[in-house]
Amino acid sequence: ATIKTVQTKPYDDQKPGTSGLRKKVPVFEQPNYAENFIQSVFNSLDGFEGKTLVIGGDGRYLNREVIQKAIAMAAANGFGKVMVGQGGILSTPAASNIIRKYKAFGGLVLSASHNPGGPHEDFGIKYNIGNGGPAPEKITDAIFANSKTISEYKIAEIGAVDLDVVGSFNVGGMVVEIIDPVKDYAELMNSLFDFDAIRAMFKGGFRMAMDSMHAVTGPYAKEILEGMLGAPKGTARNFHPLPDFGGHHPDPNLVHAKKLYDDVMSAKGPDFGAASDGDGDRNMIVGKGMFVTPSDSLALIAANATLAPGYKRGLAGIARSMPTSAAADRVAEKLGIGMYETPTGWKFFGNLLDAGMATICGEESFGTGSDHVREKDGLWAVLFWLNILAARKQSVKDIVEAHWKEYGRNYYSRHDYEEVESDKANALIEALRESLPKLPGKKVQGMTIEAADDFAYHDPVDGSVSKNQGIRVLFKGGSRVVFRLSGTGTSGATLRVYFERYEPDAKKQNVETQKALADLIKAADEIAGIVKFTGRKKPTVIT
Numbered sequence: 001a002t003i004k005t006v007q008t009k010p011y012d013d014q015k016p017g018t019s020g021l022r023k024k025v026p027v028f029e030q031p032n033y034a035e036n037f038i039q040s041v042f043n044s045l046d047g048f049e050g051k052t053l054v055i056g057g058d059g060r061y062l063n064r065e066v067i068q069k070a071i072a073m074a075a076a077n078g079f080g081k082v083m084v085g086q087g088g089i090l091s092t093p094a095a096s097n098i099i100r101k102y103k104a105f106g107g108l109v110l111s112a113s114h115n116p117g118g119p120h121e122d123f124g125i126k127y128n129i130g131n132g133g134p135a136p137e138k139i140t141d142a143i144f145a146n147s148k149t150i151s152e153y154k155i156a157e158i159g160a161v162d163l164d165v166v167g168s169f170n171v172g173g174m175v176v177e178i179i180d181p182v183k184d185y186a187e188l189m190n191s192l193f194d195f196d197a198i199r200a201m202f203k204g205g206f207r208m209a210m211d212s213m214h215a216v217t218g219p220y221a222k223e224i225l226e227g228m229l230g231a232p233k234g235t236a237r238n239f240h241p242l243p244d245f246g247g248h249h250p251d252p253n254l255v256h257a258k259k260l261y262d263d264v265m266s267a268k269g270p271d272f273g274a275a276s277d278g279d280g281d282r283n284m285i286v287g288k289g290m291f292v293t294p295s296d297s298l299a300l301i302a303a304n305a306t307l308a309p310g311y312k313r314g315l316a317g318i319a320r321s322m323p324t325s326a327a328a329d330r331v332a333e334k335l336g337i338g339m340y341e342t343p344t345g346w347k348f349f350g351n352l353l354d355a356g357m358a359t360i361c362g363e364e365s366f367g368t369g370s371d372h373v374r375e376k377d378g379l380w381a382v383l384f385w386l387n388i389l390a391a392r393k394q395s396v397k398d399i400v401e402a403h404w405k406e407y408g409r410n411y412y413s414r415h416d417y418e419e420v421e422s423d424k425a426n427a428l429i430e431a432l433r434e435s436l437p438k439l440p441g442k443k444v445q446g447m448t449i450e451a452a453d454d455f456a457y458h459d460p461v462d463g464s465v466s467k468n469q470g471i472r473v474l475f476k477g478g479s480r481v482v483f484r485l486s487g488t489g490t491s492g493a494t495l496r497v498y499f500e501r502y503e504p505d506a507k508k509q510n511v512e513t514q515k516a517l518a519d520l521i522k523a524a525d526e527i528a529g530i531v532k533f534t535g536r537k538k539p540t541v542i543t
């Protein structure tokens with residue numbers, strides 16, 4: 001095929017955030033916008049000549065168009081092969097698995113995760129390295145630097161590739177293999193969990209609802225839950241991936257998956273509910289009478305890990321992002337294993353997983369995963385819970401309450417202030433940063449501040465340092481508030497405020513969360529001036 005070199009002008013806003021480049025669709029539709037970014041990715045990499053690139057996305061608006069461009073550009077830049085999910089579909093964890101299993105050089109994952117999709121909503125591109133995980137900062141910095149000076153990109157004139165038929169063919173000197181997006185992933189899950197026990201549980205009348213929110217996990221949930229595990233038809237809900245996710249936010253939390261939550265809570269509803277996000281790496285877990293916070297879910301999975309065949313050998317260590325509650329720390333302490341605290345974003349777990357220092361990782365933002373891939377994995381967490389339920393033969397509520405009794409409860413909540421004007425959000429953080437030295441010893445809402453800092457991470461594996469990863473205010477007694485700005489939004493700034501309070505007394509573990517955290521919530525405003533800076537009286541989303 002003819003290889004064209006196309007002249008282009010750089011854009012100045014292609015800086016990858018917490019998880020790749022995310023922008024509104026009209027931004028991506030500007031001339032050469034996607035091409036510039038993809039070429040900048042290739043320009044930041046070395047030694048992929050003749051190697052394999054995995055390509056797939058969550059099915060959102062622009063998915064197919066950008067996949068076509070990526071295939072043609074991979075051919076022009078010298079990749080030997082691309083592996084593409086049928087229909088352009090690959091969940092983020094499934095893409096990670098494919099990269100690892102077939103020893104690909106890397107992969108392009110097209111998604112803006114839990115952000116809405118459609119002609120006026122969000123799109124995204126993320127590059128994952130050969131270990132299957134998100135590119136580390138060294139590479140994302142190089143991509144951004146390249147994007148600011150790019151002057152041309154290469155593309156092969158190969159015409160549109162048929163993405164819908166599984167098979168392998170030669171296009172412009174490169175092999176294109178269209179693969180079943182579910183098969184390898186389903187095999188991996190089957191190797192980790194006790195599918196026989198889960199099947200028996202469904203056979204015994206256990207009922208669940210899995211809400212894929214019209215996003216990428218639909219085909220996976222249908223095949224694994226209803227197909228392999230024998231759950232009744234209808235268990236998988238909203239399982240057709242739609243380019244606009246049916247007009248909803250594919251974000252599995254109490255706000256956007258409220259219907260599922262209400263169903264599970266109703267007397268006649270299923271015993272167990274789960275949901276996942278746009279690209280399938282997040283999960284929400286709900287049992288009858290009990291919503292499991294993601295931080296607790298991480299702790300519970302870790303505490304019960306050896307019940308799953310894939311984790312029988314025990315855990316090497318646990319890692320969590322800094323804003324995630326310390327519930328898992330107590331489990332690590334009891335197990336006598338390592339506990340690592342990283343900045344927000346899955347890319348920081350990669351080194352720990354590769355080095356065998358951590359087996360299970362988690363974030364408060366509905367993300368849990370392990371060393372089976374290098375991304376967080378929504379269905380993995382759901383299947384882990386099913387495995388635990390099948391082994392322990394108790395309800396989610398009983399299991400969670402027993403855990404709190406043993407370890408104490410970490411009351412936890414996150415308040416998001418979305419689409420705040422960027423200047424105002426930055427001013428708040430700046431002022432907070434300046435006030436840090438004066439905070440220790442100060443009394444707020446009857447609580448004394450013990451320490452306050454701007455979190456910096458020293459990667460114990462490669463020694464790299466990541467600064468300004470969130471402001472922590474720690475109170476005497478272990479409560480804390482964390483402030484940071486989101487790195488995944490596409491309009492304005494999102495201020496995230498995280499609250500945590502530890503309660504060891506079993507008699508005090510059944511207070512409504514916002515009530516249990518009320519003093520901290522007031523203290524946060526007093527410390528950071530949220531109302532004053534943002535003009536917002538209350539958060540847009542509470543999880």
Ligand code: VG1
Pocket residue numbers: 018019112113114277281282321344345346363364365367485486487488489496
């Ligand atoms: C958010 C979450 C973070 C998560 C990231 C990507 O980032 O807080 O924990 O890793 O999204 O998840 P931020 O910078 O907006 O707080 V996903 O499922 O959007 O790929």
Ligand code: CO
Pocket residue numbers: 113114277278279280281282
């Ligand atoms: Co996601």
